[in-house]
Amino acid sequence: MKLNTSSYLLGKKELLKELVERLGRDFSYVSVLGTDVTGMTWRVQTSGMTLRPSNDEERGFVVRVFQESGFSEYSFNKLDAQTIGEVVRQVKRTAERDRAVFLNHAETLPYPSAPADEPLERSFVQEVESLPELADPAEVLNRMKAIHDRVKEKHEQLVQLMLMLTYTQVNKIFLSKNRDLYQSYVYTNAACAGVARGEDKVESDYAPASGLCGLELLDRMEELAEKAARQSVELLSAEKVQPGEYDIICDPEFTGLLAHEAFGHGTEMDMFVKDRAKGREYMNRRVGSDMLMMHDGATAAREVSSYLFDDEGNPGSDTLIIDHGILKSGMCDELSSLQLGVAPTGNGKRESYKRKAYTRMTNTFFDEGDDDLEAMIASIEHGYLLEGLSSGMEDPKNWGCQCVAAKGREIRDGRLTGRLISPVYLTGYVPELLESISMISPGLELCGCGYCGKGWKERVKTSTGGSYIKMRGRLS
């Protein structure tokens, strides 16, 4: 069945059209994005339970206008027949008066033209197995509590077990002089985390799942809880890695982190405009091994960042970033596309209607290959199988890379020894890391349980993935 659309946004559509029309008298380009995001988060843990709105819940609007002296935006969350005049006044104040004051002391960044605003009228309302808003919250909670109790009882050293299920329905409307777009889609995250206590240490681990779907992930909750519990207890025996260079195998989750941090951020083209990305000078040059293929795009996969249009009203796409080791393309938002003279790729995303749009990743992954995981393990004399992701940080200007894995499993003489290391930092120079990829397994997996920041801010939903890859890297 189809999701219910946002009666709030559709109820405001005529006012939004009026807003675009009134501002269009003074500005060469006007657009408005409206968001109505709802959802719910169930959390059951050993110390209690909660039921809260989704973290991403919000409702509001952002107007963008363009004039010869550049772009301005105004974000707000009240619009009716009485206040539309005030919104028009505030947009004009921001774009005309404020901008004139600032440009008394600074030059503007010139744009060759306004956005093309090619005509486009489309709508997308996602089909789901069942509407998440109709789920009985008590039934979901009781089922999660029962799973918690069963799994917790099995693991003596587990002091905390947390089960979390959250669905978020995103409703967005975008209007400009020539565009009339609407979309409703829902993504769900399930995650379980355990905390285990040994004699002299505490360890934790988690197991995530995500999808562009309703509450179907609840069916995987017991498997995730068991995995998180088992892994947390297992980590109590983990040791520190001896710092050095090793042959490593990355599991799909960690491969996804590598794709995201190592090259994803470096091909966000707003960084090209600021001359902050080395990728710009490496276009059509080799940046990785011949077997490496990398994609990003809202239509490249069906995951949490799949949508019809981005927050600037441009259609989502599938961008081939790396083709057989050659850097072929970046991803681009609207303003950067005007600066660079390229077409936008539908990657203009906002943390919320309250924030600016930047070039952001969507669903980012390395393509699968055909090498067998067993053969990868058998080919390693001394190295590690890295599993799970903890965090990462980009360095697009200098192609440094920090990716933190939850743990590593030691491989000696072609076999897993059972010895664990944790935490594990993989660092190094990105082209060297990517050039060292020598085997890629079949079985592409994506996960979008976390958020991606731009530097240390602007959190947006993304998914990342890949399959098992063998490479060489520096661990600490």
Add this chain to the structure above:
Amino acid sequence: MLQLILDNLRGRDDIKDWILTESRLESAELFFVRDRLDMNRRTSIQECELHVYVDFNEDGTAYTGDAVALIGPDDSPEEIGRKIDRAVFSAGLIRNPAYPLPGPGSAEPIIRQGFDTVGDLEKRFAGLHRLFFGSYAYQARVNSVEIFTKAGTKRTISSKGLDVTEPVSEFMFELVTDTDTGAEPVEIFRIYNLTSQDEEEIRAIVVKQLIETEGRATALPSPLMEHCRVIISGAEVEEFLFYYVSHATDSLVYQKVSRAALNERFVPAGAKQTLNIRMNPALASSPVARAVDDEGKILLPYPLYEDGVVKNFRTHARFSHYLGMPHIGFVSTFEAEGGECSLDDLRKDDYIEILAFSSFLMDTTTGDFGGEFRLARMVRGGEVSYITGGAISENISKAQLTMRFSRELQNQKCSRVPAAIVLEDVAITGKPMS
């Protein structure tokens, strides 16, 4: 909006307690590429968050459930009613053992001074532009700046009689500096959080980052090294010390994640550094200091650690009740006492001072900390050089035995903490030395 919510709450007997927070915030934002103004933005947002508490019995057990409703100015009276009804229904499903929501307390809230950061951006823009893009005696320069100012009020009202309005004022900027004077172009970027546009503070930040960027241009790949004296400074000190703040929190103690116990030593007796941390809800330098916590408790300062001994826990109504301890509130801002040595003393002998991490991580559950660094100053036999691309990975259980704090203090987003911490016997990952 606020009145509609209060009208709905009045006379309801299905809610035991409620806390309502209303935010009225304006912001102004500027985005620069080099010294040229790209986009400018304004926001004007009103939001309410209603937290409801419901008591109920099931199978002879008493429970207190809670839930939250987010309400906006465009919500109709009917929609507000539906959201509150849904929150009450949701709270009735939450089977947490019963606990009381204590009142705000009798103390007067400490309301800190607010600043009109949004208005000031316009008034003081010429000076700000000069501070970021003026002429400095360095080859490194500012690549780009994003400025975010926020001002307004946060009002908290509760069923227990609380009604406190606090000012909100934030001045945040992301500063990217770069230079192409070395073998390869390099950059450093950071975010800074201030309460106002303090020109001297901003100038010092810009100059320090320009100097560090020049250092990165000359940096060589970090060698693999063991048994190093490592100095961490800046925002990483706050992140490091947050491990201790986090562990002296009632929820972590109740969950058995923390082994902290009141009036017992948390830092081992043999540690070189005594630990003194005080929670201060009125920390003037912090843009996130608050007079009232999320549960409507008026906050006062209290000691968290004295000489490494836990003196108090940060508390929530629920967990403090479960642990049978007084509820003193959840303070987020803290002050840590400095050590006996000056920064100059700490920088004697050989050391490696990490000036810019890619991303410093402190796992407050396990105590694992570390990260790759983009720039470090290496001093050996009095010779100074810069290195890049190394990484550290340590655990606090070992590190706290030998750590020492600088006497000098610094302001960070949530704290006033030592300017630097020295760690001994640290391994640094890098390229093996030939």
